[in-house]
Amino acid sequence: MTGQLVHTGQVVLDLVMAVPALPPPGGDVLASSTNLVPGGGFNVMAAAARSGARVLYAGSHGTGGFGDLARTALAAEGVELAHEPTSELDTGVVVVLxxxxxxxxxxxxxxxxxxxxTLAGVHPAKDDIVYVTGYSLLHEANRVALLGWLPRLPGSAVLFDPGPLVAAIDPGTLGKILSTVDILSCNAREAGVLGELPPVAVVRDGANGCQVREPGRTTDVPGFPVDAVDTTGAGDTHCGVLAAELLRGSTLLDAAVRANAAAALSVTRPGPATAPGREEIDQLLEATR
Structure with a gap:
């Protein structure tokens, strides 16, 4: 392992409720299950950590019960924190029906x-990978912090995942971010929204695997057939494991193979942060040779 993954995105708490149907306006429904679990950027960091990467969370986290839960989950995965809690705010919550x-x-x-x-106190090394998510660009404070910080990196590789709300990102901001990107990781729909992609890109295509685009060649990397139970967080798992393997010195193609295997395993179990560890990935790769 060379450097570490520096994650600049957002950790939130997901309040997940299983309901028979969405309630009508002014109405109510009874949930059959309710779970409060860490989500957002936590899924990427957990995936990378479980594949052996050192991970630094450079995003903000709040003071309060939700922030405490987020920090406990991060600590359990071995993720370090770049900032102290923000005193006047708690960590946010996403209600998922x-x-x-x-x-x-x-x-x-x-x-x-x-x-x-600010990110001024975060100093990645040349052999680190800095992860940037498109969600950050939808928050003014995060966007300003990133735009002022990314151009001053000492040569760290920037891995950018635009996310499902890529169409909502200001084109000027998106262009500035893309000018700093070394590797793009997105799904096929997001690639269509972006149009022209950076020279190096990994385009995920669900069960089909992914496509690795490098200067002068494009390679289809097949997926692994599994019985999917829950596809939530599969893209996050793919990004985290891809980063972890690149930090180990793997080629982009080799990293993509392991990322495909990890994403396949993650969809065989319910929940968002279901990334496998290295041994599970090794076992799947060995079984499919």
Whole structure:
């Protein structure tokens, strides 16, 4: 392992409720299950840590019960914190309603994670990978902090995942961020929204695997057939494991193979942070040779 993963995104708490259907306006429904679990950027960091990467969380986290839960979960994965808790805010919560068809509906309450004041005290090394998510660009404070910080990095590789709300990002801001990116990781729909991609890109395509685009060549990397139970967080798992393998010195193609295997394993179990460890990935790769 060379450097570490420096994650600049947002950790939130997901309040996940299974409901028969969405309630009508002014109405109510009884949930069959309720879970409060860490989400957002936590999924990427957990995936990277479980594959052996050292991880630093450079985002904001709040003071309060939700912030405490987030920090406990991060500590359990061995993730270090770059900042002290933000004193006047708690960490935000996303209410996730999952209906009987598996459709997910979200309502987000932004907290300290959306009000990152500065990254000036975070100093990545040349052999680190800095992870940037498109969600950060939708929060003014985070966007300003990133735009002022990224151009001054000492040569650290920037891994950018634009996320599902890529179309909502200001084009000027998106262009500035893309000018700093070394590796893009996105799904096929997001790639279509972006149009022109950076020279190095990993385009995820669900069960089909991914496509690795490098200067002069494009390679289809097949997925691993599994019985999917819950696809939540599969893209996060893919990003985290991809970063972890690159930090180990793997080629982008080799890293993509392991990321595909990890994402496949993650969808065989319910929940967002279901990334496997290295041994599980090794076992799947060995079984499919």
């Amino acid at each position: 999952v209906d009987a068809t598996g459709e997910r509906t979200f309502a987000t309450g932004t907290g300290a994670e959306g009000r990152l004041r």
